[in-house]
Amino acid sequence: MALVDSIPPLSKTFSGKKIFVTGNTGFKGSWLTLWLEQLGANVYGFSNRKKTQPSMFKDLGIEKNITQFYGDIADRKSLFDALKIVKPNFVFHLAAQSIVSTSYSNPLETFKTNSLGTATLLDVMVELDFNCVAVMITSDKCYENDERVTGYREDDRLGGRDPYSASKAAAEIFLSAYIRSFFSEDLKLRIGIARAGNVIGGGDWNTNRIVVDCAKAWLHREKVSIRNPEATRPWQHVLEPLSGYLRLAQKLSESQDLHGEAFNFGPNESNVYTVNEIVSRLGKHWGHEDVTKHLELSGNKTMHESSLLSLNCEKAAEELSWLPRLEIDECLKLVADWYIQFGRNPGKLFELTLEQIKFYESKVG
Ligand SMILES: NC(=O)c1ccc[n+]([C@@H]2O[C@H](COP(=O)([O-])OP(=O)(O)OC[C@H]3O[C@@H](n4cnc5c(N)ncnc54)[C@H](O)[C@@H]3O)[C@@H](O)[C@H]2O)c1
Numbered sequence: 584m585a586l587v588d589s590i591p592p593l594s595k596t597f598s599g600k601k602i603f604v605t606g607n608t609g610f611k612g613s614w615l616t617l618w619l620e621q622l623g624a625n626v627y628g629f630s631n632r633k634k635t636q637p638s639m640f641k642d643l644g645i646e647k648n649i650t651q652f653y654g655d656i657a658d659r660k661s662l663f664d665a666l667k668i669v670k671p672n673f674v675f676h677l678a679a680q681s682i683v684s685t686s687y688s689n690p691l692e693t694f695k696t697n698s699l700g701t702a703t704l705l706d707v708m709v710e711l712d713f714n715c716v717a718v719m720i721t722s723d724k725c726y727e728n729d730e731r732v733t734g735y736r737e738d739d740r741l742g743g744r745d746p747y748s749a750s751k752a753a754a755e756i757f758l759s760a761y762i763r764s765f766f767s768e769d770l771k772l773r774i775g776i777a778r779a780g781n782v783i784g785g786g787d788w789n790t791n792r793i794v795v796d797c798a799k800a801w802l803h804r805e806k807v808s809i810r811n812p813e814a815t816r817p818w819q820h821v822l823e824p825l826s827g828y829l830r831l832a833q834k835l836s837e838s839q840d841l842h843g844e845a846f847n848f849g850p851n852e853s854n855v856y857t858v859n860e861i862v863s864r865l866g867k868h869w870g871h872e873d874v875t876k877h878l879e880l881s882g883n884k885t886m887h888e889s890s891l892l893s894l895n896c897e898k899a900a901e902e903l904s905w906l907p908r909l910e911i912d913e914c915l916k917l918v919a920d921w922y923i924q925f926g927r928n929p930g931k932l933f934e935l936t937l938e939q940i941k942f943y944e945s946k947v948g
Contacts, residue, residue, distance in 0.1 A: 590904055596833040598623030603669055605629045605656055605704065606677030607649070608640040610787040611720075614821050615675060615828070616645055618940050627669045629662065630678060631655055637925075639786030643933045656700035663707045673832050674717040676704055679751075683724075684791045686747035697750035698757060705761040708772055716773045716835045718828050723780035723817075723849065723894050724748040725755050734852060734895030737778075737845045755845070762843045775831040776845035777824065780894055783914065784821030785921020785936065793858050797865055798922040801877060808881040812859040817893045819850040820914040822943040823907050830903045841902065849894030850907045864912060868919035908946040917942070 602619050606612045607628030619626050626649040634641060650669075654661025656678040679697045680686065686693040701719060708717065726735040727742030741756065743749030758776060766772050783794040793809070800807035827848035835841055856864075866874030899905040909917075917939050924935050 594622045600672040602673045603671035613639040635788035683747040690746035698753035701754040702757040722751040725751040734893045773835040773842045779824035779848040781816045806879045824848040846899045847894040
């Protein structure tokens with residue numbers, strides 16, 4: 584696509600800039616922090632102290648090179664104090680209770696973190712009133728899922744059957760209200776909204792995510808338990824939506840035109856596979872000759888899980904020149920390589936992660 588050639592390098596936008604990343608100790612946040620650092624940015628993180636075990640953020644020593652704030656995203660004072668010190672050029676808001684199953688066991692906490700936490704961040708930014716571009720990360724699950732086969736578009740109805748999805752839809756409604764009430768005239772702050780789906784990549788240790796379940800089981804030479812083998816999902820590597828978030832921020836920094844707009848960042852519609860297919864392909868990259876020997880079907884289907892959710896990403900292609908770059912096997916190879924390295928030599932993971940970022944950048948061109 585010709586438009587892609589006109590995109591300025593990301594380093595031009597982010598080098599030397601102050602970037603505030605909420606949820607930077609999590610899976611996507613760790614990758615984003617490292618990528619921004621590579622681009623020459625000064626990263627300021629804001630997260631709570633809960634970490635997965637293991638933790639990519641901890642194991643790669645990411646905290647060493649950034650300024651880290653710890654606090655609750657829904658605690659206005661901690662957030663206010665941190666943002667008042669930093670007054671960043673860019674904000675990426677990723678902090679969330681990100682697990683659907685946890686949202687069933689802890690719905691109120693999920694609403695507080697995901698919905699009220701987003702409103703708290705906006706509220707602080709209204710009061711501090713500084714020049715900034717903010718990208719607010721919600722989810723593909725913010726759409727009311729009617730099990731349609733075609734991809735959801737940005738103007739489709741919001742909603743959510745489970746607390747996680749509803750908390751993200753609520754965050755979107757809060758965002759829309761804040762943008763229209765407080766940020767429409769005064770464009771010191773430009774906001775973009777990013778909706779991505781099911782992301783996979785090395786360094787994720789969250790529970791109830793199928794690729795993570797495979798990695799954990801296979802690192803211990805155990806069988807992975809598969810809950811919904813026929814469920815289809817749009818699979819994409821973590822670097823794909825992150826490149827979309829960076830591109831959206833870049834575009835917002837260049838003009839006001841996209842202020843308040845939401846964008847889907849998903850894989851090509853052809854990259855929709857069943858859980859079964861993904862496990863089997865991942866198994867091949869892991870070196871399993873017969874993957875069926877390394878999995879078992881679980882009868883445990885207690886929660887409702889949507890059977891299909893895919894995104895239409897034409898808007899991101901047209902307005903941001905953003906396209907997904909990785910074929911499914913390239914993506915699964917990156918994932919397998921990362922976890923295998925974790926098992927063999929975790930001391931080399933920092934380098935491997937940077938190599939994977941460079942590899943992805945080379946695909947973008
Ligand atoms: N990973 C996916 O497949 C996926 C898909 C769609 C959307 N998302 C969204 O992307 C974002 C990042 O996802 P992830 O997979 O990296 O999640 P993650 O669970 O790995 O990380 C969550 C981060 O938020 C922080 N956090 C959680 N509760 C907090 C609180 N109350 N106060 C302050 N910080 C808090 C955690 O410390 C961590 O840094 C989330 O908003 C998530 O909902 C993720």
